[in-house]
Amino acid sequence: MGRALVTGAAGFLGSHLCDRLIAEGHEVIGMDNLITGDLKNIEHLFKNEKFTFYNHDVSNFIHVPGDLDYILHFASPASPIDYLKIPIQTLKVGSLGTHNCLGLALAKGARILVASTSEIYGDPHVHPQTEDYWGNVNPVGPRGVYDEAKRFQEAMTMAYHTYHGLETRIVRIFNTYGPRMRLNDGRVLPAFIGQALRGEDLTIFGDGSQTRSFCYVDDLIEGIYRLLLSDHAQPVNIGNPDEISIGDFAEEIIKLTGTDQKVVYKELPVDDPTQRRPDITKAQNILGWEPKVNRAEGLKITYEYFKSLPSEELYKKEHKDFSQYARKNK
Numbered sequence: 001m002g003r004a005l006v007t008g009a010a011g012f013l014g015s016h017l018c019d020r021l022i023a024e025g026h027e028v029i030g031m032d033n034l035i036t037g038d039l040k041n042i043e044h045l046f047k048n049e050k051f052t053f054y055n056h057d058v059s060n061f062i063h064v065p066g067d068l069d070y071i072l073h074f075a076s077p078a079s080p081i082d083y084l085k086i087p088i089q090t091l092k093v094g095s096l097g098t099h100n101c102l103g104l105a106l107a108k109g110a111r112i113l114v115a116s117t118s119e120i121y122g123d124p125h126v127h128p129q130t131e132d133y134w135g136n137v138n139p140v141g142p143r144g145v146y147d148e149a150k151r152f153q154e155a156m157t158m159a160y161h162t163y164h165g166l167e168t169r170i171v172r173i174f175n176t177y178g179p180r181m182r183l184n185d186g187r188v189l190p191a192f193i194g195q196a197l198r199g200e201d202l203t204i205f206g207d208g209s210q211t212r213s214f215c216y217v218d219d220l221i222e223g224i225y226r227l228l229l230s231d232h233a234q235p236v237n238i239g240n241p242d243e244i245s246i247g248d249f250a251e252e253i254i255k256l257t258g259t260d261q262k263v264v265y266k267e268l269p270v271d272d273p274t275q276r277r278p279d280i281t282k283a284q285n286i287l288g289w290e291p292k293v294n295r296a297e298g299l300k301i302t303y304e305y306f307k308s309l310p311s312e313e314l315y316k317k318e319h320k321d322f323s324q325y326a327r328k329n330k
């Protein structure tokens with residue numbers, strides 16, 4: 001059992017990771033600056049003596065007293081809406097934040113796992129996406145701030161591995177969903193479920209022919225935990241290869257929620273990938289991992305979670321006022 005630092009601990013994935021690490025018997029230090037994260041996601045851990053929380057922005061120098069065995073770098077805005085609002089913060093946490101985490105890992109002799117993303121493939125010309133595909137990314141488009149920060153993150157992580165011999169792991173995370181996603185983060189699943197719960201029409205961007213492949217959070221965390229314990233330094237895709245068009249996905253949400261609303265069509269965002277599906281052969285071979293929760297089961301659990309939230313959450317348009325952070329980072 002070890003001592004682990006999780007950055008982005010109050011976020012959707014970070015909080016589930018903290019839960020898993022604690023369940024495995026590790027001591028966990030959770031770090032977050034709470035821009036897009038929410039303490040509600042980790043409140044239940046505060047009474048656990050194996051959990052400590054630091055409110056800190058990892059784009060600044062990170063100090064952690066004592067030994068560390070693992071660092072899991074999950075701090076970053078991760079929804080297109082968020083990184084459009086705080087683009088510079090997004091670039092900084094993927095670059096400077098990653099550099100600080102790598103330096104800390106080196107100083108502590110810790111193994112580090114960094115959260116990368118299917119976004120590094122951009123609008124992919126290879127389908128499904130294998131790890132050896134280099135991607136099709138627009139560096140100066142609206143998604144560039146996230147995509148390029150994550151590509152830099154991978155390059156920096158590999159450099160620490162090859163130059164310093166640091167033990168590094170890179171997970172490329174595909175679209176993931178489940179409890180603790182933010183209802184107003186702009187992602188398609190909370191957007192559709194929120195709209196159904198409020199009695200609004202479901203907004204499909206473009207003609208709905210673009211595809212995504214949605215992975216339930218417990219499956220993703222299992223894959224990440226296996227990768228952490230493996231000896232594989234090259235990037236590994238973790239996601240669910242069950243691909244669906246956004247139009248069909250809207251129909252699934254309409255059925256699931258029983259809403260009598262219809263779909264309406266809005267403009268497709270710039271550089272919105274037309275198709276996305278992970279090739280998970282590598283994860284299957286190296287980690288013996290594949291997803292277990294199908295979309296019907298996962299969506300049911302997630303819908304119940306969103307229904308259980310206080311109704312003011314449903315009507316909150318903004319998570320918080322990002323302008324103060326945006327100003328700070330000009």
Ligand code: UDP
Nearest residue numbers: 080186187188189191203204205210246272
């Ligand atoms: N999308 C949509 N309606 C919404 C929100 C998103 O049709 O209200 C589309 C979006 O254009 C994209 C897909 O759903 O094609 C997935 O979007 P999301 O923001 O969840 O994640 P992405 O995979 O694009 O990062």
